[in-house]
Structure formats: structure tokens, C-alpha cells
Amino acid sequence: MSILINSETTFIVQGITGREAVNLTRENLDYGAKIVGGVTPGRAGRDVYGVQVYDCVRDITAKTRVDGSVVCVPPRFTRDAVFEALENGIKLIVVVTERIPRKQVAQMVELANLRGARIIGPNCLGIISPGEAKMGGVGGPAANTKTAYTKGSIGIMSRSGGMTTEIASTLTAAGMGQSTAVSIGGDAIIGTSYAELMPLFEADPQTQAIAIYSEPGGRMEAELAEWTQENNSRLPIVAFMAGRFMDEMPGMRFGHAGTIVEGKADTTAEKIKRMTEAGIAVAERISDIPKMLQERIGEAK
Amino acid sequence: MPGLFIDVKVTDKAAKDSAVVAKLAEVCPVDIFEQEDSGALRIVEANLDECVLCDLCISAAPSNSVEIVKLYE
Amino acid sequence: MRFYEYESKALFARHGLPLGHSGVADSAVHAREIAHQIGRPVVLKSQVLSGGRMKAGAVKFADTPDEAAQIYDEIFPIIVGGQKARSILVEEKSPIAQEYYVGVTWDGRRKLPVLIFSDMGGIDIEDAAEQHPDHVSKTHFSTILPVSPRIAKEAISATGVTGGALNKLTPIVSKLIDIFLEYDLTLAEINPLVRLEDGRFVVLDGHVDMEAEARDQHKKLLDELGIGPEETRQARPPTDFEIRGAEVDASDHRGVAGNVVEFDGDLGLIIGAGGGSLTLFDAVRSHGGKPANYCEIGGNPSVNKTCELTKLVLSKPGVEKIAVMMNVVSNTRVDIVARGVIKGCIEAGKDPSETIAIFRIPGAWEEEGFKILAKHKVDYCDRSVSMYDAAGRAVAKMKSA
Numbered sequence: 211m212s213i214l215i216n217s218e219t220t221f222i223v224q225g226i227t228g229r230e231a232v233n234l235t236r237e238n239l240d241y242g243a244k245i246v247g248g249v250t251p252g253r254a255g256r257d258v259y260g261v262q263v264y265d266c267v268r269d270i271t272a273k274t275r276v277d278g279s280v281v282c283v284p285p286r287f288t289r290d291a292v293f294e295a296l297e298n299g300i301k302l303i304v305v306v307t308e309r310i311p312r313k314q315v316a317q318m319v320e321l322a323n324l325r326g327a328r329i330i331g332p333n334c335l336g337i338i339s340p341g342e343a344k345m346g347g348v349g350g351p352a353a354n355t356k357t358a359y360t361k362g363s364i365g366i367m368s369r370s371g372g373m374t375t376e377i378a379s380t381l382t383a384a385g386m387g388q389s390t391a392v393s394i395g396g397d398a399i400i401g402t403s404y405a406e407l408m409p410l411f412e413a414d415p416q417t418q419a420i421a422i423y424s425e426p427g428g429r430m431e432a433e434l435a436e437w438t439q440e441n442n443s444r445l446p447i448v449a450f451m452a453g454r455f456m457d458e459m460p461g462m463r464f465g466h467a468g469t470i471v472e473g474k475a476d477t478t479a480e481k482i483k484r485m486t487e488a489g490i491a492v493a494e495r496i497s498d499i500p501k502m503l504q505e506r507i508g509e510a511k
Numbered sequence: 512m513p514g515l516f517i518d519v520k521v522t523d524k525a526a527k528d529s530a531v532v533a534k535l536a537e538v539c540p541v542d543i544f545e546q547e548d549s550g551a552l553r554i555v556e557a558n559l560d561e562c563v564l565c566d567l568c569i570s571a572a573p574s575n576s577v578e579i580v581k582l583y584e
Numbered sequence: 585m586r587f588y589e590y591e592s593k594a595l596f597a598r599h600g601l602p603l604g605h606s607g608v609a610d611s612a613v614h615a616r617e618i619a620h621q622i623g624r625p626v627v628l629k630s631q632v633l634s635g636g637r638m639k640a641g642a643v644k645f646a647d648t649p650d651e652a653a654q655i656y657d658e659i660f661p662i663i664v665g666g667q668k669a670r671s672i673l674v675e676e677k678s679p680i681a682q683e684y685y686v687g688v689t690w691d692g693r694r695k696l697p698v699l700i701f702s703d704m705g706g707i708d709i710e711d712a713a714e715q716h717p718d719h720v721s722k723t724h725f726s727t728i729l730p731v732s733p734r735i736a737k738e739a740i741s742a743t744g745v746t747g748g749a750l751n752k753l754t755p756i757v758s759k760l761i762d763i764f765l766e767y768d769l770t771l772a773e774i775n776p777l778v779r780l781e782d783g784r785f786v787v788l789d790g791h792v793d794m795e796a797e798a799r800d801q802h803k804k805l806l807d808e809l810g811i812g813p814e815e816t817r818q819a820r821p822p823t824d825f826e827i828r829g830a831e832v833d834a835s836d837h838r839g840v841a842g843n844v845v846e847f848d849g850d851l852g853l854i855i856g857a858g859g860g861s862l863t864l865f866d867a868v869r870s871h872g873g874k875p876a877n878y879c880e881i882g883g884n885p886s887v888n889k890t891c892e893l894t895k896l897v898l899s900k901p902g903v904e905k906i907a908v909m910m911n912v913v914s915n916t917r918v919d920i921v922a923r924g925v926i927k928g929c930i931e932a933g934k935d936p937s938e939t940i941a942i943f944r945i946p947g948a949w950e951e952e953g954f955k956i957l958a959k960h961k962v963d964y965c966d967r968s969v970s971m972y973d974a975a976g977r978a979v980a981k982m983k984s985a
Binding site: 315347358375396423425462463473 | 693696728797818820856862865867914
């Protein structure tokens with residue numbers, strides 16, 4: 211098992227003829243993904259590494275089962291592309307695009323909720339269930355992906371795409387594989403937060419513990435802390451908190467769009483306090499994560 | 512200024528074949544090859560170090576007529 | 585991107601929100617003129633991108649035009665929250681009967697906009713919510729249904745306001761929601777909105793923040809308000825070094841090599857990407873290192889762009905060494921970054937093997953990258969050395985140098 215995607219998951223790539231999308235398509239196919247079509251308006255009839263290109267999502271969903279879509283179109287077209295996927299019944303949408311104003315993100319999420327669908331991102335590298343499939347740019351070329359990611363029992367959730375792979379690579383080096391790693395996105399409003407993914411990991415027998423990457427800004431860590439306490443979670447969590455220097459620099463934006471200290475609740479100090487109180491272990495260094503996870507998995511057994 | 516990391520060698524024959532030069536100019540993603548008005552090849556030295564080792568130039572030209580030299584090897 | 589109060593009010597005025605008579609003064613003479621035109625007692629307010637003006641003494645009242653000129657000179661030099669005043673807003677002073685708070689912002693957890701209303705305006709809204717929860721309402725609303733005045737009505741009514749006040753407040757609050765959505769704002773706030781003794785409702789102070797990502801969409805408005813693209817409106821104005829960093833990033837569309845923030849240390853940093861930079865900056869500091877700068881590279885920048893960023897960092901006085909570090913990379917290529925930083929050192933007239941304290945970028949094309957680094961005798965490491973330990977190696981070299 212794994213969460214969100216496995217070797218049977220079928221998906222499409224919207225904006226498939228763009229530079230980044232062409233790369234991503236190649237990397238996903240090489241990793242074994244079942245890409246059943248691509249969409250770029252006006253480019254029907256072309257193919258990208260053997261994947262047929264269509265003008266509309268409907269042209270693909272009418273013919274075959276489509277579980278998901280990777281949306282990789284410029285910011286001003288992204289909302290429309292996501293709406294198109296949702297209105298054609300696609301239930302899992304990975305939005306890679308960054309720099310989308312949050313009103314439009316909120317609109318996508320609102321419609322997804324009405325349609326019973328899930329959005330991952332925006333501003334993310336997608337999802338990987340090692341040894342099964344990947345959906346998005348996470349891990350890069352298939353050979354690099356296989357070096358960093360191995361199949362196992364740790365779930366990863368990260369607000370940074372690059373740090374998703376750094377954590378996986380560190381776990382792999384310590385002999386700890388991963389069930390599913392999700393790059394959830396770095397924006398202030400994202401489709402699916404840590405706490406919203408927790409029930410899925412909780413229900414996944416393959417997953418025994420969780421590693422997360424977090425940073426200043428937003429209330430997502432507080433939400434996770436509340437969730438673990440209210441649901442008496444079986445899964446030990448180890449969190450790494452980056453951007454501690456930002457606590458001294460309110461109002462300055464670093465890194466991702468969602469990373470800014472505007473009030474006390476946004477600081478790393480406050481987030482660390484909340485998580486620690488909820489029993490989430492906070493690592494000082496990435497290299498401490500494997501050992502901390504092992505100790506806690508041992509205790510849980 | 513020549514490249515610090517990359518040099519490109521094109522045989523005289525290929526460099527004077529305007530069809531080959533046109534192809535080289537088209538395939539290179541970092542614009543190392545330029546076609547002069549005469550049809551002859553001009554190497555854009557400022558772009559040599561941008562070479563991404565994609566080998567598209569090597570496959571676009573007749574075999575053994577283009578060589579990419581890694582100056583760090 | 586924060587607006588000054590006078591810009592926020594100019595935006596409100598376009599949408600018909602009720603405002604007092606006012607003018608923006610850039611000299612004492614000008615302040616006197618405006619006060620004279622208003623023809624009654626005025627309030628002078630320093631225009632800064634920061635809260636806490638009242639506490640800092642940068643808001644004062646004047647009964648006469650001469651007094652207004654005198655107060656202009658008094659409050660203009662005051663630094664509020666590290667910010668210099670841009671100008672002084674001179675506005676008519678009115679007798680107040682009741683103050684309200686209205687704010688619209690995003691709730692990242694609910695992923696919806698939220699309208700916050702209180703009939704206890706003029707004070708800190710978070711304190712009010714804690715101490716008098718029945719006087720503060722929070723009303724979430726849809727971004728896909730049309731905005732309707734009932735959202736405002738329900739929010740106001742929830743604090744116990746009724747009668748004529750409810751009906752007069754509703755359209756004002758509803759318009760603030762319209763403005764919030766139309767201009768992609770992250771905050772639209774009126775604090776206080778007041779009922780004057782003569783029964784009129786007036787916006788006394790306003791604060792608007794626009795999402796940086798939406799600036800291009802609203803270029804026309806920003807042009808009309810005189811907000812140029814060079815104004816970052818961060819917590820402090822950009823330094824020359826940071827402006828040059830932005831120019832490097834804009835010079836070439838291939839990848840990112842920018843988001844430069846200047847610090848006063850001596851270790852230059854070429855680090856990436858978004859999350860990796862935060863992690864590495866912390867790591868350098870926890871080893872006792874003093875970064876000269878923060879930056880981000882990612883998205884596979886060209887050799888030229890990394891070269892230019894390297895030269896910029898090395899041009900900062902006192903910077904003799906740089907640390908080049910990233911998390912395991914997927915789409916940025918190790919060999920391309922290696923070429924860029926080595927070339928940057930050489931073009932800056934420095935020896936790469938002396939200047940690059942450590943190169944820790946594992947991942948895509950690392951075999952090729954490591955060959956280049958070895959050739960130029962640069963100290964590098966692979967993923968078996970953690971980001972934290974790589975930063976430690978760089979800091980140790982600074983200390984022994």
C-alpha cells in the first residue's frame with residue numbers, strides 16, 4: 211500500500227508541451243507512471259514521448275479512466291486548467307505551477323471540495339510512492355529518483371520540493387525506505403495540508419512513522435499538532451523546522467511565497483512549542499531524523 | 512574568449528556545408544552555433560560554457576564531424 | 585506588498601467609501617496650506633509602512649495651520665519601526681461617537697477569505713477577540729459565489745449592532761469585501777471606521793496589502809497610485825546590493841539565481857533552493873558563521889547567471905570566501921552550477937580553490953560536476969556529508985583563515 215498513488219494510478223499532464231512538462235513527462239514515464247494523455251489547446255495530434263496530446267481534458271476522460279492530472283501551465287491559465295480537470299471528474303490534481311495569486315488558489319480548492327476532489331500544491335513537486343509510481347517532478351530523472359527514494363515505511367510531507375528529496379535521501383542512506391512522499395507546496399494557501407494528509411497515512415498499513423519539513427509562516431503546524439492530539443494518532447512524527455533565523459526578521463519574505471513572519475504564531479519558536487506539546491519531535495538537523503524516527507517506532511511497538 | 516569548460520570542434524567540411532550549419536544552429540538549445548550570411552559556421556564563444564551536453568549537435572551532423580571537448584577531463 | 589495609508593485611502597475613495605477631507609504634505613509649508621484649506625482642526629499622521637505610529641509620537645493634532653506646519657517638522661523625522669516617513673497625511677479631525685473595526689484577510693486553514701468585524705474599533709483586534717469575543721465576529725465567505733451584502737450584514741449583526749447603524753455599515757463593509765477580492769489583496773483593514781457625532785460614518789484609518797504575485801495584473805492601479813515596480817515594500821527598503829541581485833536574476837530567464845538579502849557578515853553564500861536556503865542559512869549561523877548574504881538558486885540557472893551572482897557576492901567588501909551548498913538537486917544540474925561559480929571566481933580575479941570554502945550540491949549530473957570541481961581543486965562533498973556538516977566545514981575554514 212501507499213497513499214494517493216500506486217502503480218495502477220492513471221493520470222494526464224495538462225500543459226504537456228511546455229518545457230518543464232516535457233521533462234516531467236519523460237521522468238515520470240521512466241519511473242513507470244501510467245500517463246494516459248496530455249492536454250495543450252491547439253496541439254491535438256502531437257505526441258510527447260509517446261503520450262498523445264489532445265485539445266481538451268474531455269477528449270481523454272471520454273475514452274479512458276483518468277485518476278489524476280498534473281497541471282503544469284503558466285500561472286494565468288492555471289485556474290482554468292484545474293477547473294477543466296475538476297469538471298471532467300478528475301479527483302486528484304497536482305498543481306506544479308507557482309506564483310498563482312491566492313484568490314485563484316482558494317477558488318480551485320473551493321470547487322475541488324464541491325466536487326469531492328483533492329488538490330496537491332500549488333508550487334509543489336508532486337507525489338511519489340517509491341517503487342510504485344510518481345506524479346510530478348519530485349526526485350527529478352528516474353535514475354536520480356531511484357538513488358534518493360526507496361520503498362519502505364516512512365511517510366514524508368514537505369513544504370519544500372527540494373527538501374522532500376533531501377529527507378528521502380537521508381532516510382535511504384540510513385536504510386529507511388518511504389511509503390509515500392508528498393511535496394505539499396510552499397504557498398500560503400495550498401490544496402492539502404499536513405493535517406489533511408494524516409488520515410490517509412493513518413489508514414495505510416505500510417506507513418509506520420512520518421517525517422515533515424516545515425518553515426515559518428501560516429498555521430499548518432498548529433493544525434497538525436491539534437490533529438495528532440485530537441485523533442490519538444498511532445504514527446510518531448519527527449519534524450524538521452527550517453528558517454529559525456527569520457524569527458528575528460518579521461515582515462521579510464524568504465524562500466516560498468508562504469514563508470513570512472507576520473505575527474507570533476508564524477515564528478519557528480511558536481511552531482516548535484506547539485508541536486512539542488503535541489508529542490511531535492522536532493529535529494535540529496536533517497541528519498538527526500532517521501535516528502529519532504527509529505527510537506519512536508521502537509517505542510510505538 | 513574561449514570556453515573555460517567546453518570546446519567544440521567541427522570539421523572544415525561540415526563547417527562549410529550550409530545545410531549542416533543550419534541544422535546545428537537550429538538544434539543547439541544554448542545557441543553555440545550561428546550561421547553567417549555566407550552560410551558558413553560561426554562558433555559563439557560566449558555560449559560555449561552554457562553547453563548542456565545534450566549531444567543534439569553530434570546527432571544532427573554527419574558522424575565524426577562535430578566533437579564536444581570537456582576541458583576538465 | 586503594503587500600501588501607505590494615503591494610498592489605501594485613495595483606493596477606498598475610488599470605490600466610494602466615505603473619507604474625511606485630507607491632503608498629503610511633503611513640507612511644512614504644504615502642511616500649513618492643506619490645514620488652511622480644510623479650515624478646521626486637523627490630525628497629522630506620519631506615512632510609514634509600519635504600525636505603532638501613535639506610540640512613537642508620529643500622530644498629532646493641530647488646531648491651526650501654523651500649528652500644523654510646526655507639527656509637520658516635529659513628526660517627520662521620527663523613525664517608526666525602523667521606517668522613515670515618506671510624507672505626512674493632514675486630515676480633518678472630527679468628534680467621534682463610536683468606533684468599529686473591519687478587516688478582510690485569508691484564513692489559510694479554511695482556505696477561504698474571512699471578514700472580521702467588531703464594534704470595539706481603534707484597539708488591537710487580537711486583544712479584543714480574546715477579551716470580548718462577543719464583540720468580534722468572524723465570517724468566512726465563498727470566492728466562487730458572487731459577493732452579497734448579506735455577508736456584511738450577518739457579520740455586523742453578530743456583534744449586536746442593529747437599527748440605522750446596521751443599515752449604514754452594511755454597504756461600507758460589503759464594499760471593502762469587493763475591494764479585497766478585486767485587487768487580490770491579502771489584507772484590507774479599516775481601523776477605525778467611525779460614526780461621528782453628526783451621524784456620518786467615516787473611514788479614519790486604513791491599511792491594504794496586495795499580493796506580490798498579483799502586481800502584474802493590477803499594474804494600471806499601481807501606476808495610477810505611483811507605486812513603481814522597483815518598490816519591494818518589504819519590512820525594510822532594498823540595499824544597492826539587493827537591487828543588483830534582482831538585476832542579475834532578471835537578466836536571464838533561465839532558472840533562478842537571486843532573492844538576495846544582504847547581511848553584515850563575511851561568508852558569501854551561494855545556496856538554494858527555497859527550503860534548502862532556509863536550512864543552510866540556519867546551519868551556517870548555528871556553527872557561529874556570519875553570512876554576508878542570503879540567496880536562492882534553483883530551476884537550473886544558466887552558467888552565466890550563477891557566474892554573475894557569484895561575482896556580485898564576491899564584490900561585497902570583506903567577502904573573501906563563499907560556500908556553495910544546496911539540498912539534493914533534481915532539476916538544477918550540479919555541473920552547470922559548478923561551472924558558474926568557478927567562472928565567477930575567476931572573472932572576479934580570485935582562485936576558485938581558495939575562494940570556494942565548500943561545494944555541497946549532490947544530485948543530478950553530480951559525476952560530471954565533481955570532475956569539474958576536482959580539476960579546479962575545489963573542496964567538494966557528496967550527499968554523505970549532511971547540509972549541516974557542510975556548513976560547519978565552511979565556517980571552520982573562515983575561522984582558520
